[in-house]
Amino acid sequence: MKRILIFVWLTAAAAVSAQTNRTLSLNGQWKAAVAESCPQAFPYTVPVPGIMSQASPDPGIDFDANELKDDVGYNYVWYTTEFDLSTSQDGYDNGNYTHALLRLRAKYNAQVILNGEVISYDPHCCYSHGEFDVSHALRFDGPNRLIVRVGSWNTASYPSRENEAEWWRTSRAPGICDDVTLQLTHDVTIRHLKILPEPSQQQLLCTVRLSNFGTSPQTVRGRITIDDCRFDADNDFDEVPVITTFECGELQLPADSACEYTFQIPASGLKPWTPGREGDPQLYRANFILAGDRAQVCKTETFGYRDIRVQGRDVLINGRKVLFRAENIAFHRALTRWADEVFDEAWIRQFLRSAVEEYGFNYLRMHLGHAYGKWYDIADEMGLMIQDEWRFMHDDEPHGADLAATETEFRRWIEQNVNHPSIVAWDQENEGHVRLDSLKAELRRYDPSRLWAEDDFEARHLYGYSETISEAPEYPFDGSRPATVLESCRLWLDERGELAVRENFKTSRTVSGWGLYFYHPDEVEQLQADLHADLGSFYRAHRIQAWAPFTLLSGAANGQSFFLGNLADSLVPKRNLHVLARLNEPFGASIEMNQAREWYKERKLHAPGRRYSKRIWVWNDTDTLQRAELEVSLCDTTGAVISVRKARVEVEAYGATPVEMRFPMPRKEGVYLLRPELVRTGGSHISGLERRLMVAHHAEPWLGVKAFGGHSRPFAGCRSLLENFSEQELSVEMQQAIIEQSHGELIDRIRPQSDGSVQVRTTRYPSAGHSISTERCFAPHGELLAEKQQETILFTDLPDSIRQYLVQQTGSVPIDESKIRISRDSGITTYTISTIGSSIRHIIRTESNGTMEYRQEKIKSFNN
Template identity: 25%
Template sequence: MPGLIDLARPRLDKVGQLRYRFYWYRTTVTIPDQPHDRATLVIKKARYGTAVWLDDRPIGHHYGCFTRGVFPLGRLTAGPHHLVVRLGTPVTLPPWVPWGEDREKTRYIPGIYDDVVLWLSGSPHLENIRVGPRLAEGAVDVAVDLVNVHPTPQTTTLRLTVREAASGRLVGQTTVTGLTLGPGERQTIQPRLTIADPHPWSPEDPFLYTLECATDADQETVRFGLREFRYDRASRRALLNGRPYWLHGSNITLYRFFEDPERGALPWDRAWVRRLLAELPRTLHLNSFRFCIGLAPEFWYDIADEAGLLIQDEFPIWGYDHRWSTQELLQEFSEWILAHGNHPCIVTWDACNETHSGVLGTRVIPVVRRLDLADRPWDNGYDLPAGPDDPVEDHPYKFSQPDFTLARLADDPGEQSPNSGAARDRAVIINEYDWLWLQRTGQPTTLSDRVYRRLLGEQADDPEACRRLRAYLMAALTEFWRARRRAAAVQYFCYLGYSRPDGETSDDFIDIRRLILEPHFAARMADAFAPFGVCLDFWAPDLPGGRAHSFTVHVLNDTAAPQAGQVTLLVRRGETVLAETTAPVTVAADGRQTLSLTLPIPARPGPAEVVARLSPAAGGRPVESRRKVTITGPEGRGPLGAPGPAA
């Protein structure tokens, strides 16, 4: 623990297939000989429904499957105490409780899948410490709940201290004196602290602070970053710390990975998670993820804070059940915001995936939004946005269309697709594309099989051919969405999920334990997501030979400084370059420069590749945008598509 019950020893059979209705944890906790008014058990995440007994005494029940369960134990005597925790299954939950149904999952495995802590405190004690950065003022707003469980009034002083997390340097402090709380009283104290030499948090510089809150009877420290993030309705762009910022990323479907046959204890192996979140994404130039249809253990967010990732945190709702209690949703959403709200990595709250509810945006989000002192934006699925600057999500799965090829991108402006069905004047988050999943074995999934068979024919049974095709098409689509500049975020689906023969989707790995990415995909997507990158805006499968052709090349600069380099445009067959031209390029910060370059196309027909290569003036590896073509003669067209028989 933490983990899921299929990790139990001795092993349980048929876990996740509802053979048993309940599962039990039992342990002994030893309370030190330490004065306290209150002991509190916190189970950070467990599913499905948590009931607690201490020394055969029922303590309470928490229905939430994705948020903290807090169980007050009262004042405990020193020595051993017997703790029992019971978990249910989806069928044991009341119908008014959301439980994370996902129609692309088959197993719902119970477990305590986050940390468990036991707090001892005097009175008044601290709860729900929240931090709201105010960059313009060089300050933070703080909200702290003080609670008196003592039977008599208590007077205390609240001391708040801010330090740089790495150095420990003191940069801010304040004291609130004369706070008196009656028996059972709760007060929210809201001071502002000025920060000396404020240092913003960003993916490029994930600088962190700590806030220590202390009363005469309790003390707690939280970590935070000075980071502001919003979507701008006028420009339809994301703004990070006041400047435009492009989100490049993917999705992590952790709850699907929970049913992966190779999952084991990997999600709780901190070295494995650090490589997953902090090391590998940099090789692909990813700065953001959506935690899709599932909230992660809290240490995942700690690692994301340190790595400088931008996280869209999505509550596990995919389709709305009108039997759900609005009060239960308000309770669970509040627990979610209060537990995760100090993480600078979280830049967007996501209420649901691809869902029309009519409830979340009108009766839930407006209420819980005020709990977040950082005032993050909300994604409301396929419903209308809940706030004036909230974005809309879009899932333009081009290859789900029966006859789609890259050639159709030539006349596609990259506008918001009809599937989002929401406002057309908002920033757009493309956080899913594009129907080209492969199992880790290289075989198509149940959803993508017809795509590969249409494009590759008999080669669809060849894992190497499938992998090369996926890498080529995903890179081309990524370049397309980035170059059109219509989406504030471009995040494909999916970096981590399950891999199984009967699965609808899959992820990017060929070895999940060692976290080895499929090499063709990793190479092409690293170029496609390069912050100083290039897109060859040419999508036709055929290229007439024996004449000159003009090509459009977009050079993208998603950094905060101007960039310069050289663009080389060439046509090649294998390693032989048939034609080549170069041009210098300079691109403003957060900008795009479009070039028109002409090449003489050789007359000899046959397969070829057109390549736009960008070599940065500052040095580093060149990046490429590639298009497979067939050079045609004057008599007619070559076969449609590329690479292979068709694409």
């Protein structure tokens, strides 16, 4: 979209001048090399935008570096491209320009060299574009060679550099990871244009930053025009009508200076940008045109006319309440598997269109770092709201030089994305201790058109139900602010529908709690869908502001996506995505039940011939009363309808209504389905969420169908959960011994030893916030050799002083599942930290007077 807009705004300015400024794209296939100093040869070809893991031929380097620790093995990669400005294009003579600004974004930093001249170095362009003045080195009327030294993770500075809580999940591949542009301009240029909609005042607040590179003062005339982006697309960009014109008058620019001006533009004729497939994401284009005696300049920004604010527990967009139907995009984790796709504009458009139109999402959280810019451009067009999250995870509040660097990066991040209507909330962190209150207050003043998720929402990540820690979905909110649960199910499947091995201490751990020690992939896919159905039904009925499992798109960690197969070929939904589509209906229905708990844990039976009451929730996300007939069918597994219950329902705007119905169970034992449906006046049907019932007199072996009650013994064609953990074969005797000893507990880790014994760690939760970790050692034939228990706590729950001392001593942040054991004796508290994937155990002893002592030891065996 942006490349098209460049042509359009130049055309809009053509009436003012024969030659205005222009912006050229330098995207394409660049050459690259890995070297400590500038190389003579660049043997690889790499796409820009993109990352080095896409290089061809394969350099043979693990650029993602998920298995490495503090050194990725190299410091720099080098990119180069050539471009020729000697040929005039579209009537422009490039030799008439006097200044040139190169904009690029590089992970993790960039030094620019043009025609052999070192321009400058930018350590803060990982998540935002750096701007390089290349005027002195550029050949405006000839060939040019551009070289960019891109720093690896080794050279990354705070706060761009991922800490140990995240880098093993994400890609540490360096690269030029966003669009590269070269702006050719005159002495006077427009550096930035901010459009802040103020619908309540029926105006736009337009702030423009101008630069005069010249050695003499300049007087220019300013004009702002607003036109309709949608008209352009519908009319092949012919005769674009101007909706609003505002004359800014004469603007004085001293020599070698930068000036900023703000204008109030009447906007009574603009239509609001509204989200979702039921919304209307109207976009406009603001053109700021400068005309002077020597040159003309134009800058264009696309924007949407919308505001957003919080009122009590509600979020209002353009004064109307909106509920978020949310999901997550872990862009930087997706780079480990889908780098080709997530930089492909056509693929991004297809992916986001399916998210909105097929599955009903209207809100995406960009998890742990700003994504490639096209994601936001396309979200603007499609009416997707975005919560843009910084990469902080388990970090503490920055101070000193770290705080100064954070302020630089945050200001650039917000400024460069301020015109995207899709971004409705900023978020400074994921699951950490970074507040940045003073900086956020400054940024709120700069951009009052967005929320800050950590402050304006009561934001929680609630995994307790999915891990069987709590018996039902949780609602720990007081109602004072909008409540969001944007992570809630710790069960992730890869593109084949298999348990994600990369995080088996999470995925296999979760499945162990539901008793599927042996399973078929279809069964864990159904368990995932059941958990999403239970959680989603609960939160939709409770009218929470946002709920989401995790995650619609990720990479080698967290299950690559909610789709099956190669995403480059097609977007085939997993079973859970069908569930989410039903839950995302603005006017929808679901049956109140905890399917997963009833089916796998409690083995709940419905007696044949008896009647059972069920509560069906009908919700309404719209701003008007909704009426329909609720029909709930009792069917067998072939879809044959056995009985139907009907009731007329009315649901107030933004409300949810329960409907009680009684169902007679069939006489024949077996699995049956309850299928709700809303039939609206006029005959349209809205399918609700299907649920299963087991109809039987007594628990019998045949009831194991569809994993009812889990599987504690192997069966033909099954997978072994314990072998998925251990990543090697285990004897049947060993597996049965582990299952018998740990049944009802969550398995955290299984470690086969060289002598044939196996170490197993499990966790149980006697009450909320209280966990007991048990370590057991089994002999090769399954005999229990040793067992010990200890109270445990997560890193994020440690006292501040202990957490900070641990990071200071170790130089790293334990990931979220690292177990921290606590023991107390005679006024001394000992914290023992065992981190995932490490053979080092960290020990901190604290005395009652506050004295702390740190030591580490190598984990040798179970008894140590």
